[in-house]
Amino acid sequence: MLKEGELRIPSGCAISGIIDKEGKRFNGDEIIKSIALMHDRSNGLGGGFAAYGIYPQYKDFYALHIFYDNLSIKMKTEDFISKHFDIESAGNIPTKSVPGVRNKPLIWRYFVHPRNYMVKEGFVDEAEFTSRYVIKINTEYKGAYVFSSGKNMGTFKGVGYPEDIGKFFMLNTYEGYMWTAHGRFPTNTPGWWGGAHPFTMLDWSVIHNGEISSYDANRRFVEMYGYKCTLQTDTEVITYLFDMLVRKHNVPMEKAIKVVAAPLWDDIERESKEVQNELKSIRSVYASALINGPFSIILGFEKGMIALNDRIKLRSLIAAEKGSRTYVASEESAIRIICDNPHKIWSPQGGEPVIALLEGEQK
Amino acid sequence: MSLDFNSPEFEVIRDEKKCIQCQVCVRQCSNKVHLYDEEDNVVRADDIKCVNCHRCVVLCPTKALVMKKYPLEFKENANWTAAALKEIYKQSQTGGVLLSSMGNPKPFPIYWDKMLLNASQVTNPSIDPLREPMETKVMIGRKPEKLEFDAKGKLVTNVPPQVELSIPIMFSAMSYGSISRNAHESLARAATELGICYNTGEGGLNRDFYKYGKNTIVQVASGRFGVHKEYLNAGAAIEIKIGQGAKPGIGGHLPGKKVGEDVSATRMIPVGSDAISPAPHHDIYSIEDLRQLIFSLKEVTDYKKPVFVKIAAVHNSAAIASGIVRAGADAIVIDGFRGGTGAAPTRVRDNVGIPIELALAAIDQRLREEEIRNEVSLIIAGSIRNSADIVKAVALGADAVYIGSAAVIALGCHLCRSCSTGKCNWGIATQEPELVKRLNPDIMYRRLVNLVSAWNHEIQELLGGMGINAIDSLRGNRLMLRGIDLNEKELEILGIKYAGE
Numbered sequence A: 001m002l003k004e005g006e007l008r009i010p011s012g013c014a015i016s017g018i019i020d021k022e023g024k025r026f027n028g029d030e031i032i033k034s035i036a037l038m039h040d041r042s043n044g045l046g047g048g049f050a051a052y053g054i055y056p057q058y059k060d061f062y063a064l065h066i067f068y069d070n071l072s073i074k075m076k077t078e079d080f081i082s083k084h085f086d087i088e089s090a091g092n093i094p095t096k097s098v099p100g101v102r103n104k105p106l107i108w109r110y111f112v113h114p115r116n117y118m119v120k121e122g123f124v125d126e127a128e129f130t131s132r133y134v135i136k137i138n139t140e141y142k143g144a145y146v147f148s149s150g151k152n153m154g155t156f157k158g159v160g161y162p163e164d165i166g167k168f169f170m171l172n173t174y175e176g177y178m179w180t181a182h183g184r185f186p187t188n189t190p191g192w193w194g195g196a197h198p199f200t201m202l203d204w205s206v207i208h209n210g211e212i213s214s215y216d217a218n219r220r221f222v223e224m225y226g227y228k229c230t231l232q233t234d235t236e237v238i239t240y241l242f243d244m245l246v247r248k249h250n251v252p253m254e255k256a257i258k259v260v261a262a263p264l265w266d267d268i269e270r271e272s273k274e275v276q277n278e279l280k281s282i283r284s285v286y287a288s289a290l291i292n293g294p295f296s297i298i299l300g301f302e303k304g305m306i307a308l309n310d311r312i313k314l315r316s317l318i319a320a321e322k323g324s325r326t327y328v329a330s331e332e333s334a335i336r337i338i339c340d341n342p343h344k345i346w347s348p349q350g351g352e353p354v355i356a357l358l359e360g361e362q363k
Numbered sequence B: 001m002s003l004d005f006n007s008p009e010f011e012v013i014r015d016e017k018k019c020i021q022c023q024v025c026v027r028q029c030s031n032k033v034h035l036y037d038e039e040d041n042v043v044r045a046d047d048i049k050c051v052n053c054h055r056c057v058v059l060c061p062t063k064a065l066v067m068k069k070y071p072l073e074f075k076e077n078a079n080w081t082a083a084a085l086k087e088i089y090k091q092s093q094t095g096g097v098l099l100s101s102m103g104n105p106k107p108f109p110i111y112w113d114k115m116l117l118n119a120s121q122v123t124n125p126s127i128d129p130l131r132e133p134m135e136t137k138v139m140i141g142r143k144p145e146k147l148e149f150d151a152k153g154k155l156v157t158n159v160p161p162q163v164e165l166s167i168p169i170m171f172s173a174m175s176y177g178s179i180s181r182n183a184h185e186s187l188a189r190a191a192t193e194l195g196i197c198y199n200t201g202e203g204g205l206n207r208d209f210y211k212y213g214k215n216t217i218v219q220v221a222s223g224r225f226g227v228h229k230e231y232l233n234a235g236a237a238i239e240i241k242i243g244q245g246a247k248p249g250i251g252g253h254l255p256g257k258k259v260g261e262d263v264s265a266t267r268m269i270p271v272g273s274d275a276i277s278p279a280p281h282h283d284i285y286s287i288e289d290l291r292q293l294i295f296s297l298k299e300v301t302d303y304k305k306p307v308f309v310k311i312a313a314v315h316n317s318a319a320i321a322s323g324i325v326r327a328g329a330d331a332i333v334i335d336g337f338r339g340g341t342g343a344a345p346t347r348v349r350d351n352v353g354i355p356i357e358l359a360l361a362a363i364d365q366r367l368r369e370e371e372i373r374n375e376v377s378l379i380i381a382g383s384i385r386n387s388a389d390i391v392k393a394v395a396l397g398a399d400a401v402y403i404g405s406a407a408v409i410a411l412g413c414h415l416c417r418s419c420s421t422g423k424c425n426w427g428i429a430t431q432e433p434e435l436v437k438r439l440n441p442d443i444m445y446r447r448l449v450n451l452v453s454a455w456n457h458e459i460q461e462l463l464g465g466m467g468i469n470a471i472d473s474l475r476g477n478r479l480m481l482r483g484i485d486l487n488e489k490e491l492e493i494l495g496i497k498y499a500g501e
Helices: A029-037 A071-084 A116-121 A126-140 A162-168 A215-225 A234-248 A253-260 A265-269 A273-285 A332-336 B024-028 B055-059 B082-094 B181-194 B207-215 B229-234 B261-267 B287-300 B317-326 B346-351 B356-369 B387-396 B405-410 B441-465 B488-494
Strands: A011-020 A047-052 A062-068 A085-092 A106-114 A144-148 A153-158 A178-186 A199-201 A204-210 A295-301 A304-309 A318-322 A325-329 A344-346 A354-357 B010-014 B034-037 B042-045 B065-069 B115-117 B138-140 B163-165 B169-173 B197-199 B216-220 B237-241 B252-254 B275-277 B307-312 B331-335 B377-381 B400-403 B481-483
Touching (some): A011 A029, A011 A295, A011 A304, A011 A332, A029 A162, A047 A162, A047 A204, A062 A071, A062 A126, A071 A085, A071 A126, A071 A144, A106 A116, A106 A126, A144 A153, A153 A162, A162 A178, A204 A234, A215 A234, A215 B356, A234 A253, A234 A295, A253 A304, A265 A273, A304 A325, A325 A354, B010 B042, B055 B065, B115 B387, B138 B377, B169 B216, B169 B441, B181 B197, B181 B207, B181 B441, B197 B207, B216 B229, B237 B287, B287 B307, B317 B331, B331 B356, B356 B387, B356 B488, B387 B400, B387 B441, B400 B405, B405 B441, B481 B488
Parallel strands (some): B169 B400, B197 B216, B216 B237, B237 B307, B331 B377, B377 B400
Antiparallel strands (some): A011 A178, A011 A325, A047 A153, A047 A178, A085 A106, A199 A204, A304 A354, A318 A325, A318 A344, B010 B065, B034 B042, B252 B275
């Protein structure tokens, strides 16, 4: 049977996210409770979490989380990493045995910094350097898979129900200001740990519910710009789209949202001339970055999170606010179970983002 | 003079019981097939003159007429077919180059028919275009590599001029001269009503049609007929025609008898003179020359009009296309070997060029590998027969398509492939006033509007079925295609998987 990345697997899902906009940190119990409530939206073939603000002591280092199939590929990959990065600290990621989580790979974590002279020689910035080498490992080192590469954040994922994966990684021992979670319902998967979500690139993490029908148009578009879609998953291509738009092209986040969930032409016609020109330009230049078909996604990055539905809302997505916290989830119950009496709870319109950023950050 | 070895292609069969000797057929046939015999009060037919255009069949009030393939058989021979023999009879009689009209009719593979489309089932919903928005608008033109915004988030990039098409379909280049004024008017009015464009072809633009400029692509071909500053500024975009799918590598020839007063004024050539377009543009002997022409045209139009470059699909199209992008074109038009024509040497039409499906797939892929695909629009032509062909073309990577044959078929063309005689009974490929007036633009433009609207509905249905609500998301989305009855190499070039994979 082919592994994820060698074929395309449609899947349905559950998603949930919490942010404390004041930056107060809290452990992983709440997010586990929220995603566990939506147990029936997953089928035990994939679960995962992204946690932001969890490595304050290493906040200037890229935290590489890597799955290895065996020791020999681990040695080869480490050799490659140490050639290109200074390794501040390395070790396996602590886990505990949980029934329902089996066939675990070797799971390692490295806090690294790109080698200065190499960054200079390559005429790129550190972020670009790191992303290139992460893509290189993931495409050229068979049996090694970097599943997290941001600063002061980390992804934890595997094959199993998400609540079991959360316990397996002992997420109650980490504290972050933002957590997102994903439970997966793939229709057909050999159960590869790398195929679980979130998908991340540097500090971007994407969790996603839906099957996008624009996949190959989006893939062939980002692949023109140095990305390589090795997993053939929607989350992977969505992550690359945002990375390209926001990091490489410097498109402001609110405009990037107009790219992926573009307003309808009919609605554009009703706007003022200036807005019309802007939206027409966006739709013309980035037509191939429009994400089509049903999706609800939670996009996490250093500054906060953004939740977004496809433009005709073919997937469920609920948001709520209470105090300094914003919650988003596939189902209202998954919010209410961890948040009594939210002061505001709503169902965002198709294409209308929920933007929850740390205080002091700009869209 | 020696014997005429030619035999009729068709047999005119008249049901004498139904025929009322009204002589409509006699009056309608410009080829003079039908003759009324007063003495016997019967209508007779001279089979050898019949081109099987169905004009008399359609107009016969009692439906008394049927054309059949002429039953005369040659002794069976898989190599020396009847067609091969007849061509030799013709050429040995006249000493001339064989001429043909419309696209390559030979039984080469039709790749559109070997690709199948996807539809949503369970894991994502199909979308009903009658209930949900379904967008088929496309923007044709050059795109910058990226958009830039200022610190306040305001757009700073000026996107080059785009042609907005409400449906990704345009009417192919057919010159005034090769087709009639009424045919042109029908195309122009239909394009205007549909929010799409038609193309002047290389014959210039009649003054009376300047009012349709917003929906007109003005062509600049090697003969430069009718090209002047006002003409270039009259349209929505300019198209430099380098080649044509039906006759790659050669020019065009409009016989002097088609050059009447009006055509003469439009083309800026004397009445009755042959209009001969040279095979190459004599100011383009290489790619750097093309760049100069592109920018001359941009200068004269103040950089307000996109410039398209049209080439025939030939072996090296992908590399040529890349050069065209780098030469500064805003859109590339690729015309496949099945593309129609008013007249082409038969040997060229039937043996030169490659299928548009393969050329499109190769070009789209090559431009992506060179990271320049997003900078230009890719338009294809060369026998788009229905809406499914369009959907497959877009999935392979096209932004829009041109339709020529389909458009004239909507106007009544029955593909008798005798355009070059100038005696088109349907008033399309003719300049004879008596024939031209048979085509009433008030009625015929509606047929074009109907056709394109119907196709748009079908495109929307197919998109919705795939769970897509904007055609942008289908462009280059090759996972929506699967091949059937194709070999590994064909699949590789098309960049698609086999059905079942």
